[in-house]
Amino acid sequence: MGDSRPLHIYEMENLSGTPHIMVGIQPDDLFRQRNAVMDLARFFAQSWNNDQRPSSADTTILLADFQFKFDLLARGLPSRFAPNINRIRKELPSLFAALPFVLSHGDLNMTNVLINPKTGNITGIIDWAESRILPFGFALYGLENVLGWMDSEGWHYYDYHRELENLFWKTFQGEAKNVSNADMHLIRAAKMAGIFCQYGFALDTKGVVQNVRTERDGSLAYLNAFGIISEWTPNLPTYDAL
Template sequence: MPLVVYNLDSAIQSFFAEAGASSSRFQCDEFVCQRYGGRIQPATIQGINSYTAIVGPAADKVVQFREKSSLLDTAMLKLAKDGDVVPSGRDLGWIGDTSLGYPALAVYEMEKLPGETFVMKRMSLEAQQRFNAVRDLAGFFAQAWLKGKAAVSHLIDLPAIKEECHARFKYLTDKLPESFLPVVGEVQDVLPALIDGNYPLILTHSDLNEMNILVNLDTGEITGVIDWADASILPFGFTLYALENVLGCMNSGGWKWFDNAEELRDAFWKDFVHKTGVSESEMRLIELAAKAGILIRCGTPYDARFPGMIGTRDPSTEEYRYLDALL
């Protein structure tokens, strides 16, 4: 499989071409210049459904232009904001003249968190820096577990969550190659326990990948978790694939674990258990929830009706390579 090289300008051009919006990149940049002044710097990694720029004389703000189909829920963002690793944000309205039938773009302002995306730093991290990243990731998940459903009780729609999860696993049962069905069955057997209302249901990032985690360039410590579009309420553990992304990476030759991956994994779980005090039975459910998240992310197609369970955007790609590696 050939190695795909990311190109920033192409990514930005693709967004405006595919969005078919009434505003061009020039008009978006002009909006930013008039409002903030200073230099406009496109974010190093762009999202599929947005154009993001770092702005202001001090380069301390981020302005994001998003398609109507991928709006940020600022109430969810406020809920996610806890500590220093989630940016605060606000809605700035819309840009674009829709009189010709082209859609406008929603505009959001967020504080710029320090650090660089993990995907840009991953291969150059030293041993201690990796441990720092894993420790902070354990803290991020421990905080989510401890807050649990109490923090989001007013947002929990248990029947809808059950319907969503069962629909995804029906798809997996019908579509995945036979070799994956034993693990699908294993998760299906425990799925009722994950959505019985007693297991923690948490605010879940829809795409907790290595592009949405920021790290300190010198220490490897996590400085931010960004892009909370489509966050939703799901059982704890559905985004633990984030740990796997810290322990290895996919390249043209397939998945490669880092040399000290098992040592890092042990450090993660030791720190998580220390912070949460989870029991052995709870750990078993967490492990299966993690498998559920990997199956959904790497084995089902993307569907905008299922926020928080992003799936695979292009079913023609070799997405099953991730299932082979991570399961």
């Protein structure tokens, strides 16, 4: 009251769908799992096809920021994560030099992925408040979330998670332009980097890093599930089961 400045009102379209986490897709519901995986692959392919590379100076600053973050992770996380952290640290310059830069979702969990509850098809992705322009692949940690579920006992993959993962990559490569084998190696490295950035740090409400997570933090359950694997390359596709 008493302020002469104009009041701006913004209107946006209401997205249909239900948060993925609320639909309760069962482990044997291959039909809806498959639709969600293929739509997520198309979402990432569209991202790949729209490079938004920043200036060389901004890229250098961004790379230095992530090198600092992985130095923190190397010092702060338990030693079982060290092999993959060290691999990522070596790959970081290549990720920032060779991959396209895209709008990367900062919180691609299953609360923010809306789906058609009957078919599993993705109808929208919401909550972009923490998004940043980053090398492609840093948001691919979200793929794991459509391949299984977390409960009090830890992470559980769907029975057909390997086939679903291969279906994701087949769909992605079918719609993304000019993806080479060298690109795929870097994409998988970026995916692992994103997993550590997403689950290795405690963040404040604005997405700013506060500290490295400890053994007492429940989010390490995700790193235990995704961050220790030694082989980042999926098995060769076998689609007959799908």
